[in-house]
Amino acid sequence: MIKVRALGLKMQASALAVSLILGGSVATMTGLPAFAQDAAAITPDQAAAIEASVAQAVSAAQAAGTSVATAIAAAEEGAIATYGAAAAASVTAAVLATPALASVPAGVIGQGLGQASAVVSATSGAAAATAIATSVANEGPSGSQGSFSAAAVSNGAPAAVASAAVAAPSVTAATAPTAPAGPTGTVGAAAAAGPAGLSAGATTNPAGVAVGAAAAAGGLATANAAVVTAPPRPCSGPSCS
Numbered sequence: 001m002i003k004v005r006a007l008g009l010k011m012q013a014s015a016l017a018v019s020l021i022l023g024g025s026v027a028t029m030t031g032l033p034a035f036a037q038d039a040a041a042i043t044p045d046q047a048a049a050i051e052a053s054v055a056q057a058v059s060a061a062q063a064a065g066t067s068v069a070t071a072i073a074a075a076e077e078g079a080i081a082t083y084g085a086a087a088a089a090s091v092t093a094a095v096l097a098t099p100a101l102a103s104v105p106a107g108v109i110g111q112g113l114g115q116a117s118a119v120v121s122a123t124s125g126a127a128a129a130t131a132i133a134t135s136v137a138n139e140g141p142s143g144s145q146g147s148f149s150a151a152a153v154s155n156g157a158p159a160a161v162a163s164a165a166v167a168a169p170s171v172t173a174a175t176a177p178t179a180p181a182g183p184t185g186t187v188g189a190a191a192a193a194g195p196a197g198l199s200a201g202a203t204t205n206p207a208g209v210a211v212g213a214a215a216a217a218g219g220l221a222t223a224n225a226a227v228v229t230a231p232p233r234p235c236s237g238p239s240c241s
Helices: 001-023 044-064 068-083 085-095 099-103 106-123 126-139 144-154 160-164
Strands: none
Touching: 044 068, 044 085, 044 099, 068 085, 068 106, 085 106, 085 126, 085 160, 106 126, 106 144, 106 160, 126 160, 144 160
């Protein structure tokens, strides 16, 4: 009985520390993943405050020998209560970006956020809980998705929340650039005069080559042209001997 009371006091102290950190101002600037840029995205200072609260909660739990997953859940719930249900995706992204979680097993991270999703679903609504799950699916470490889903279900979260955590990550496909259209032109009798002096639809050009009337002035299809070689002209002049 004494041990349970002692642990309870430690958890209260940890929760108080989380509250103080979230309410304070932290100068560290931390960027958020693109996925977390929603309508209620938190500021970099707020993200840094969330990361600090998660780190302190995890450290306190490890020192006391209590559940690290529960500490993560408490930090997540506290941050959403502070910044609003509409910021659930951004808050979860900040939690997942906490450097202190690098040494925490992915399954424990997913379990903690799964516990939090059940509480958030009951207090802030299913949309906020689903936003947590979707953030885990997109940004959580490999292995956190399954433990999130199991913890969400066991703690009473809606089935849709559990499913969202194990859904395929959202990927925005890149659109290939459209090739520029080439120049267009007309062929046949209405075409412009060609570079060799051939008028559109003419029968004979100055070099004596007969072509079809429908040939393109700027690019003759030689396969369809009737080439006629003019008879050689008589040689005249001093060089002819």
